[in-house]
Amino acid sequence: xxxxxxxxxxxxxxxxQSVAFWCNPISGHATLYWYQQILGQGxxxxxxxxxxxxxxxxxxxxDRFSAERLKGVxxxxxxxxxxxxxxxVYLCASSLALPGETQYFGPGTRLLVL
Amino acid sequence: GDSVTQMEGxxxxxEEAFLTINCTYTATGYPSLFWYVQxxxxxxxxxxxxxxADDKGSNKGFEATYRKETTSFHLEKGSVQVSDSAVYxxxxxxxxxxxxxxxxxxxxxxxVTP
Numbered sequence: 001x002x003x004x005x006x007x008x009x010x011x012x013x014x015x016x017q018s019v020a021f022w023c024n025p026i027s028g029h030a031t032l033y034w035y036q037q038i039l040g041q042g043x044x045x046x047x048x049x050x051x052x053x054x055x056x057x058x059x060x061x062x063d064r065f066s067a068e069r070l071k072g073v074x075x076x077x078x079x080x081x082x083x084x085x086x087x088x089v090y091l092c093a094s095s096l097a098l099p100g101e102t103q104y105f106g107p108g109t110r111l112l113v114l
Numbered sequence: 115g116d117s118v119t120q121m122e123g124x125x126x127x128x129e130e131a132f133l134t135i136n137c138t139y140t141a142t143g144y145p146s147l148f149w150y151v152q153x154x155x156x157x158x159x160x161x162x163x164x165x166x167a168d169d170k171g172s173n174k175g176f177e178a179t180y181r182k183e184t185t186s187f188h189l190e191k192g193s194v195q196v197s198d199s200a201v202y203x204x205x206x207x208x209x210x211x212x213x214x215x216x217x218x219x220x221x222x223x224x225x226v227t228p
Contacts, residue, residue: 004157031214042118042203042218043158056215091158095214103216105150105158 002026004106006092012112018080021109025073025094031055032069033103034077035091043091049075050097082113116141120204120219127194127226135189135222137178137204145206147171147180147187148216152201161189161202199226 005024013019025032030051035043046065048056051072060067064083069075079086089110093103120137127133139145149161149171162171167182178189187204204219 033215035216040220042205042220043216044218045215048215093158101214102160102163103214104160107157 004092004094004104006090006106006109008109009107010110010112012114013082015084015113016081018078019082019111020079021077021090021092021111023075023077023092023106025075025092026104028096029094029104030072030097031095031101032075033093033095034067034075035093037089037091037108039088046077079111082111084113087111087113116145116206116208116217118204118206118217118219120202120222123201123221123223125222125224127224129196129226129228130193131226133189133191133194133198133224135202135204135224137187137189137219139185139187139204139206141185141206141208143208145208147178148205148207149176149178149187149189150203150205150218152203152221154200158203194224194226196226196228199224 007022032049034046037043046060047067049069052069067077089108091108092106095101095103117140146165148163150158151161162173164171164180170179176191201221201223203221205216
């Protein structure tokens with residue numbers, strides 16, 4: 001069974017530029033998560049989707065971050081404009097729809113903002 | 115709010131030594147508890163989990179017991195190998211709160227030397 005796919009794996013941009021990350025969850029997983037992992041810290045949830053609806057986006061900086069999950073499968077996370085403090089690894093995870101189900105993580109996208 | 119505290123690293127051990135990583139949590143409900151591992155250059159992988167008090171999760175020689183009375187979920191392994199070198203994250207999912215959201219600790223880096 002294929003795992004969670006993410007692209008790109010690495011991205012370097014200048015501050016104030018925009019960037020987008022893509023995630024393809026495990027087939028059949030209705031729940032999709034985006035986490036931000038800053039160096040030396042644990043991952044922090046940015047947004048959680050159930051199918052194509054948002055369940056939790058309380059930690060998403062909505063003035064610059066946006067995410068969508070059209071058709072309830074793939075998802076895109078965008079940052080516009082980027083700031084230096086956005087340098088981090090962006091992790092996508094997916095799980096079955098039931099609460100408490102195991103989350104499976106993708107390899108992450110490492111973003112460096114200069 | 116919910117939180118997870120785990121011991122700081124790095125923890126440096128010799129091969130075949132005993133490993134303990136302490137993890138304590140604060141939660142308003144009855145959380146499920148997890149240990150995730152991140153090997154160098156790879157994504158997060160679920161190592162083990164426990165969903166209720168006194169449950170013991172185990173995998174690959176690692177064990178952790180859900181202790182409600184001490185709000186702890188310490189990770190142990192009796193004899194570590196060089197291949198266990200990784201960053202270990204303790205996490206909780208409080209189903210009474212955000213639906214399936216994982217709250218992570220800061221991570222503990224473990225270095226095993228031959």
